[in-house]
Amino acid sequence: MPIVLLYHDVTPAGQDDLSGFPGPGAARYKLQPDDFRAHLDAIQRIAPTSPAACFVDGQASSQAWMLTFDDGGSSSVQPIADLLEERGWRGWFFITTDRLDTPGFLTRPQLQDLYRRGHVIGSHSCSHPLRLSHCSPEMQLSEWRDSRLELESILGCAITSGSVPGGFFSRGVAQSAAKAGLRLLFTSEPMTSPQRMGDCTIQGRFTVYRGMTPSSAAVLLRSPWPRWRQSAWWTTKKLAKSMGGEAYIRLREQFWRHAYAAP
Numbered sequence: 615m616p617i618v619l620l621y622h623d624v625t626p627a628g629q630d631d632l633s634g635f636p637g638p639g640a641a642r643y644k645l646q647p648d649d650f651r652a653h654l655d656a657i658q659r660i661a662p663t664s665p666a667a668c669f670v671d672g673q674a675s676s677q678a679w680m681l682t683f684d685d686g687g688s689s690s691v692q693p694i695a696d697l698l699e700e701r702g703w704r705g706w707f708f709i710t711t712d713r714l715d716t717p718g719f720l721t722r723p724q725l726q727d728l729y730r731r732g733h734v735i736g737s738h739s740c741s742h743p744l745r746l747s748h749c750s751p752e753m754q755l756s757e758w759r760d761s762r763l764e765l766e767s768i769l770g771c772a773i774t775s776g777s778v779p780g781g782f783f784s785r786g787v788a789q790s791a792a793k794a795g796l797r798l799l800f801t802s803e804p805m806t807s808p809q810r811m812g813d814c815t816i817q818g819r820f821t822v823y824r825g826m827t828p829s830s831a832a833v834l835l836r837s838p839w840p841r842w843r844q845s846a847w848w849t850t851k852k853l854a855k856s857m858g859g860e861a862y863i864r865l866r867e868q869f870w871r872h873a874y875a876a877p
């Protein structure tokens with residue numbers, strides 16, 4: 615079963631908003647360049663292989679693992695892709711297509727460059743809705759389909775993978791992704807075993823947060839214990855999300871704002 619790590623942007627100290635979505639909520643997933651390099655070094659020390667740049671169902675025994683990057687921030691090319699390529703690695707980049715060519719996000723030429731360099735490009739929806747799982751089936755479908763078509767027109771290749779924005783996964787989100795032509799959908803649910811939903815494979819990922827040490831990220835690839843711990847925490851949060859709705863989102867933002875105000 616593949617083990618997939620979920621990263622976001624890599625930004626210099628004090629310049630969190632330079633790449634990706636602005637604000638303290640997004641910043642908690644952003645690493646500084648030296649930290650990201652240390653993560654890659656730690657992963658390289660224990661990883662049995664290079665990260666996979668393709669996905670084959672039934673890789674259970676192959677120790678496959680992947681590095682994925684959500685949102686399509688401008689740091690995808692530099693430093694992220696540069697640092698991956700120093701090791702001969704390639705990553706999976708999921709793009710919020712409405713943000714292309716806007717401040718903090720990839721330009722279309724940068725996206726083409728990323729693809730030419732061998733990285734995998736997928737959809738992260740058009741507009742990155744706050745809660746995709748609460749959108750109508752029609753809107754979910756257009757978020758996936760229009761984003762896929764936009765990427766295909768920019769890159770001239772088939773786009774078959776995507777990742778769920780904001781971690782708001784549901785059965786309906788998977789069904790709309792499959793209907794829009796995606797064959798592989800990454801969630802933010804910390805699971806290793808892929809699931810099938812129609813023609814679409816659903817694959818969980820383990821999120822890397824700011825402040826997570828390089829060894830803590832790397833050990834996710836090797837040991838089931840930290841993966842189980844993240845799964846337990848995720849299950850708790852998911853319950854809160856389902857019970858709290860908007861209140862949960864406000865509470866989460868307040869929590870992180872206070873966390874950032876602390877010395």
Ligand SMILES: [Zn+2]
Pocket residue numbers: 684685738742778779780
């Ligand atoms: Zn996102």
